[in-house]
Amino acid sequence: MIPELGHFALVLALAMALVQGSLPLAGAARGHAGWIALARPAAVAQFVFLAIAYLALTQAFALNDFSVLYVAQHSNSSLPMVYRITGVWGGHEGSILLWTLILAGWTLAVALFARHPDDAMLARVLGVMGLVSCGFLLFTLFTSNPFERLLPAAGEGQDLTPLLQDPGMVIHPPMLYMGYVGFVVAFAFAVAALLSGQLDAAWARASRPWTTAAWCFLTCGIALGSFWAYYELGWGGWWFWDPVENASLMPWMAGTALIHSLAVTEKRGAFRAWTALLAIAAFSLSLLGTFLVRSGVLSSVHAFATDPARGVFILMFLALVVCGSLAVFAWRAPKLEATVRFELVSRESMLLANNALLLVACAAVALGTLYPLAIDALGLGKLSVGPPYFEAVFVPLMAPALFLMGIGPLARWRQAHAGDLARRLRWALGVSAASAVLAPLALGRWTPMIGFGLLLATWIASTCALNLAGKLRGHAPGAWGARLAAQTGSYYGMLCAHFGVAVFVVGVTIVGGYSVERDVRMGPGDTATLGRYVFRFQGVSEQRGPNYIAARATIAVTRGDAPLTTMSPERRLYVATRTPMTETAIHRHFTRDLYVSLGEPVSPLQWSVRIHYKPFVGWIWGGCLLMALGGLAALCDRRRRATRSLPLRTAPGGAHAPAMPAMPAMTELPAFFNETRHS
Secondary structure, eight states: OHHHHHHHHHHHHHHHHHHHHHHHHHHHHHTOHHHHTTHHHHHHHHHHHHHHHHHHHHHHHHTTOTTBHHHHHHOOTTSOHHHHHHGGGSSHHHHHHHHHHHHHHHHHHHHHHOOOSOHHHHHHHHHHHHHHHHHHHHHHHHHOOTTOBOSSOOSSOOOOOGGGOSTHHHHHHHHHHHHHHHHHHHHHHHHHHHHHTOOSHHHHHHHHHHHHHHHHHHHHHHHHHHHHHHHHSSSOOSOOOOHHHHHHHHHHHHHHHHHHHHHHHHHHSOOHHHHHHHHHHHHHHHHHHHHHHHSSSSOOTTSOOOOHHHHHHHHHHHHHHHHHHHHHHHHHGGGOOOOOOOOSSSHHHHHHHHHHHHHHHHHHHHHHHHHHHHHHHTTSOOOOOOHHHHHHHHHHHHHHHHHHHHHGGGSOSSOOOHHHHHHHHHHHHHHHHHHHHHHHHHHTOOOHHHHHHHHHHHHHHHHHHHHHHHHHTTSOGGGHHHHHHTSOHHHHHHHHHHHHHHHHHHHHHHHHHHOEEEEEEEOTTOEEEETTEEEEEEEEEEEEOSSEEEEEEEEEEEETTEEEEEEOOEEEEETTTTEEEEEOEEEEETTEEEEEEEEEESSSSOEEEEEEEEETTHHHHHHHHHHHHHHHHHHTOHHHHHOOOOOEEEOGGGOEEEOOOOOOOGGGHHHHHHHHTTO
């Protein structure tokens, strides 16, 4: 009866979501304290019931309960236990349940840890999140029930998709969902602020850490997905502009614009309407990604082949969320006056220009992703939009954004002097130009694209160093330690994330310009040369796994006359589904990867083998890790840990405004004035 208990828990979770999405919003509108107070208990109860449902489905997988249809479709008695547990999200129904559980987890975190001065405002935030939960719970119960019974029970399961039987898939989907779903918090704060009319710095301050956390998770999730595709699919690439890959990239770009815009709204009170619109866009693009993956409108190794009727439900829900939130925005946005002025050359202008470039690039990716689907849906034929389109459109848009990334942090708020910026940046520009010429020549070949990529990467890195050096200017070397310790976590997070972008660009540029690959036929004793490396094929042996058999090749690699390593790529056959899979062998180094994949046998003794030399490919994911660590550093900012929300007072005319803060101690005055000088 455990599956029935899980199904009943889903029904109770829906009831709690309905309470959370209705009474607190009505209470906030009417000033009813009792209804407002229901928001937190309803959020807690919803999470508890969803956790019970998820654990019930996990138990069905662990115990091989093939009387549950979803378990019979996505598990097998020979499947290792770790993949039985992760098989819970290996198909559509279970992954939607995981999505809904993570949404309830974010709601619980906001209910327990969000700091906001106004209980009514927090009730609005939780109410909006409750309405979103209602949509996903209705979708789960009526179109994607993971507890549907199979009677009589199957004697054996069909097995988990072999592509998902990989350690990377243990971490990648939950990390990606944490990012996708996390943008609902920024969305809820924006809609709640619009409903209340309090679209001010306090809203941005409350929303910013949640948005940064979601962005960090999404960055890690995309990087893990790219790394998984690199080593698991056997093609040696790290990004193919697949529609599902694009579906995760679009909310990431909107989220990147959002966290920068939130910083301006919090510190300067500017971009209030723009920031709210970005919050709506980021979550809407997350829902669009859900539609693309689960609607059945596209084919991808990342997509779930599902009933298109489910896609109609998600599309209707997406339309309801977008239209409803934009209606609230249209109602409130005209009443927001632009009270903060800034000049054309200022940090605000740089951030606004960067936001615009990110959104235009996002729109270009959306066009290339959705246009072929629209053409197909209208019966106008099949159209394929591949990497040439995206590279031709995306790169020219991102190049000026990367250039502005170096200038923006060095510009002053409100007004900066172009001459002063030029003097400060001349050394960075000189170093960047030199690296664009000398580095490619040192690597063996110069091309305009390689030189341009390294120019941008060095520009970002050198401006980060220039920014840090500016903090030490005018201080004795003995005081540098104290000066560096006085900087905030947000400042170091910005430097780390921007430096991560530079590392990422180096990896993309060099692996795109200098990677080499060969497709060869090899038998015992045959050799293949790739640059300075010699690969000797020693033979193939049979190996047996828990649910597969494999042909494992042994390839000795030498550099010059010195032995380097032995690589063992595999060609697996999963018994239950009779699905062949390639397991690559990779020898990693800080500056390159040697990558070997084993193909099909071409004769009794010869096999097709693909060999790659990938210089600096690891820097791509290292750069992503640095970006995520930068976001984590910003989250750990001591000012955010110490900040307490101010109680509300009533300003003249009845408007709410923050109460005056207590007078700081004498030792806190420098930091206090530094934070409030632009208030």
